Amino acid sequence: MEADLKTRALGVLHRFYGYNSFYPLQFDAIQCVMQGHDAVVLMPTGGGKSICFQIPALLSDGCAIVISPLLALMKDQVDALQAMGIPAATVNSSQSDNFNRQVIEQVYAGRIKLLYISPERLLSEVEQWSSQIKISLFAIDEAHCISQWGHDFRPEYTQLSTLRQRFPGVPIMALTATADRLTRDDIARQLNIPDAQLFMTSFDRPNIMLNVVSNVSSNDKMKMITRFIDSHNGESGIIYSLRRADTEKMAARLRTLGYNAAPFHAGMATVEKEHVQTAFLNDDIPIVCATIAFGMGINKSNVRWVIHSNMPKSIECYYQEIGRAGRDGMPATALMFYSFADVITLRSFAQDSGQAALNMNKLQRMQQYAESDVCRRRTLLSYFNERYEHDCGNCDVCLNPPERFDATIVCQMALSAIVRTGGKEGLSTIIDILRGSAKTDIVAKGYNTLRTYGVGRDLSAAAWNAYMLQMLQMGIIDVAYDDYNHLRVTQFGWDILKGARRQVMLSKFSYTDRRATAAATKEKKPRQGQLQDMPPADKELFEQLKATRLAIAKAQKIPPYIVFSDKVLDVIARHRPTTREEFSCLYGIGEKKTEMYWRPFTAAVKDYLSSHRQQ
Numbered sequence: 001m002e003a004d005l006k007t008r009a010l011g012v013l014h015r016f017y018g019y020n021s022f023y024p025l026q027f028d029a030i031q032c033v034m035q036g037h038d039a040v041v042l043m044p045t046g047g048g049k050s051i052c053f054q055i056p057a058l059l060s061d062g063c064a065i066v067i068s069p070l071l072a073l074m075k076d077q078v079d080a081l082q083a084m085g086i087p088a089a090t091v092n093s094s095q096s097d098n099f100n101r102q103v104i105e106q107v108y109a110g111r112i113k114l115l116y117i118s119p120e121r122l123l124s125e126v127e128q129w130s131s132q133i134k135i136s137l138f139a140i141d142e143a144h145c146i147s148q149w150g151h152d153f154r155p156e157y158t159q160l161s162t163l164r165q166r167f168p169g170v171p172i173m174a175l176t177a178t179a180d181r182l183t184r185d186d187i188a189r190q191l192n193i194p195d196a197q198l199f200m201t202s203f204d205r206p207n208i209m210l211n212v213v214s215n216v217s218s219n220d221k222m223k224m225i226t227r228f229i230d231s232h233n234g235e236s237g238i239i240y241s242l243r244r245a246d247t248e249k250m251a252a253r254l255r256t257l258g259y260n261a262a263p264f265h266a267g268m269a270t271v272e273k274e275h276v277q278t279a280f281l282n283d284d285i286p287i288v289c290a291t292i293a294f295g296m297g298i299n300k301s302n303v304r305w306v307i308h309s310n311m312p313k314s315i316e317c318y319y320q321e322i323g324r325a326g327r328d329g330m331p332a333t334a335l336m337f338y339s340f341a342d343v344i345t346l347r348s349f350a351q352d353s354g355q356a357a358l359n360m361n362k363l364q365r366m367q368q369y370a371e372s373d374v375c376r377r378r379t380l381l382s383y384f385n386e387r388y389e390h391d392c393g394n395c396d397v398c399l400n401p402p403e404r405f406d407a408t409i410v411c412q413m414a415l416s417a418i419v420r421t422g423g424k425e426g427l428s429t430i431i432d433i434l435r436g437s438a439k440t441d442i443v444a445k446g447y448n449t450l451r452t453y454g455v456g457r458d459l460s461a462a463a464w465n466a467y468m469l470q471m472l473q474m475g476i477i478d479v480a481y482d483d484y485n486h487l488r489v490t491q492f493g494w495d496i497l498k499g500a501r502r503q504v505m506l507s508k509f510s511y512t513d514r515r516a517t518a519a520a521t522k523e524k525k526p527r528q529g530q531l532q533d534m535p536p537a538d539k540e541l542f543e544q545l546k547a548t549r550l551a552i553a554k555a556q557k558i559p560p561y562i563v564f565s566d567k568v569l570d571v572i573a574r575h576r577p578t579t580r581e582e583f584s585c586l587y588g589i590g591e592k593k594t595e596m597y598w599r600p601f602t603a604a605v606k607d608y609l610s611s612h613r614q615q
């Protein structure tokens with residue numbers, strides 16, 4: 001039975017999407033809803049969530065209802081599905097009543113497999129339809145919108161809590177890319193699906209290279225930004241700033257320097273915003289200078305880079321924003337600038353936010369990331385409580401490493417001090433214990449009698465500070481923000497304390513600030529990724545294929561990435577198919593796209609081959 005389902009699911013995957021295997025947990029999630037159970041799917045952007053509900057929709061009788069918060073997202077997914085020959089549609093307020101009625105008739109007639117709709121519209125209309133159609137499943141996209149804890153709470157999502165009761169026989173799948181634990185835990189509760197199975201993959205985005213540059217003058221920053229853009233010739237990217245005025249200044253400066261850039265922020269008129277967004281999706285404007293308002297509602301898979309011209313206010317925000325790059329899995333780059341001035345601005349934002357303590361803590365963790373001396377990906381993933389025990393090799397710290405030493409004993413000393421205080425002390429007291437401080441507080445609590453008292457007096461307090469920070473960043477210890485910032489030992493930390501792990505390396509503390517001098521003088525070179533690594537001839541072909549894609553997209557009035565992702569163009573450039581047969585076998589090319597596009601793309605390949613033969 002299971003084997004049969006897998007064969008059928010793979011058949012659909014191949015026929016419509018042109019893929020040969022599932023990403024992690026995709027099939028498990030598919031199987032869960034096909035067996036009639038509810039599911040919560042937590043995968044990062046680009047993790048392949050859509051397929052988790054699209055394939056069950058295709059394999060089941062009736063129509064799947066997909067709930068999505070934004071018109072732009074619905075339109076984008078429907079366009080993408082139709083381009084693959086999958087019968088999908090949306091009813092929404094941007095279409096005429098007449099058109100919406102026709103869509104519903106199509107649904108009644110059983111001709112639509114996936115219907116995209118907003119939550120408010122669904123709940124006002126659902127009684128009318130439900131008796132007339134068979135609903136195969138409910139997929140709730142961007143499910144974090146239901147949680148008040150999250151950054152994207154949408155009151156209309158809360159009405160979805162009644163779905164389970166109203167449709168007891170229809171499985172519900174909730175999907176989100178949020179990495180925020182409070183929000184995640186809230187989703188099943190808010191949706192009243194306590195028995196939902198959880199499918200969570202790693203939140204790592206290994207194809208995004210992480211870079212941080214600290215304390216550069218604004219002139220140098222601008223120079224570095226333009227050099228960076230030049231090295232990404234013509235590729236799409238986003239530059240985030242904290243303030244609206246800064247996005248406008250940045251766009252204006254880039255334009256005077258000859259770059260095609262536009263600002264985007266919440267203060268702009270709706271038509272203007274729509275214009276910028278559409279032009280960006282269609283590859284007409286490659287660079288958008290934005291506040292955080294830009295990005296939600298953007299599925300564009302070929303965003304190749306994200307620059308933060310200021311440090312964001314939290315790691316959640318940072319991760320969400322860099323996550324807009326490289327959804328297609330091809331190499332992408334994140335570059336963040338960080339300055340003392342940012343910290344001052346962000347502190348005042350946090351203090352005025354109404355939740356000062358919480359936001360100050362988030363800011364502090366962001367700052368620790370910016371100042372990190374260990375692999376940045378480790379720091380990020382440990383913030384999200386994910387175990388990641390090797391250096392990534394794709395961040396500035398890994399590529400430009402500080403001096404390391406075997407710090408296993410140093411770690412064990414600190415861990416032991418934390419354990420012996422029963423997890424009831426913060427950083428400064430632990431350091432006092434390690435250094436054998438005679439402060440009255442230490443003595444009063446009897447800490448001077450602990451076995452660890454004074455074992456670390458050879459190291460300065462500053463050094464201990466730096467090492468504990470690294471241990472925090474590596475997920476060896478954790479801070480209980482809800483409990484007076486007391487230090488705790490994680491499972492990983494316990495393994496180290498018990499000597500169950502090989503050595504722990506930390507970067508050596510020294511008084512000179514490596515970063516301050518390095519950043520000002522060194523140009524950060526983006527890692528040479530797959531695209532740049534191609535031999536020159538392939539790069540040329542790739543550019544020609546991009547032009548072919550753009551021409552088709554214009555004619556069909558759809559964004560270029562919906563015709564084919566950069567990844568598929570890369571595959572075509574490498575395999576150089578010249579026949580329909582060869583073309584149809586390639587990654588990401590299903591039956592419908594073979595039919596639609598084999599002629600122009602094989603023609604482009606043949607052109608390229610013949611012009612190069614003559615030379």
Ligand code: ADP
Pocket residue numbers: 019020021022023026043044045046047048049050051301327328565
């Ligand atoms: P998410 O919604 O989780 O951000 P998507 O569903 O948009 O991710 O998928 C990201 C990209 O990965 C898309 O281009 C999608 O077609 C592709 N993809 C998804 N599943 C697979 C798979 N099994 N094999 C190859 N590519 C896949």
Ligand code: ZN
Pocket residue numbers: 374375376377378391392393394395396397398
């Ligand atoms: Zn790294």
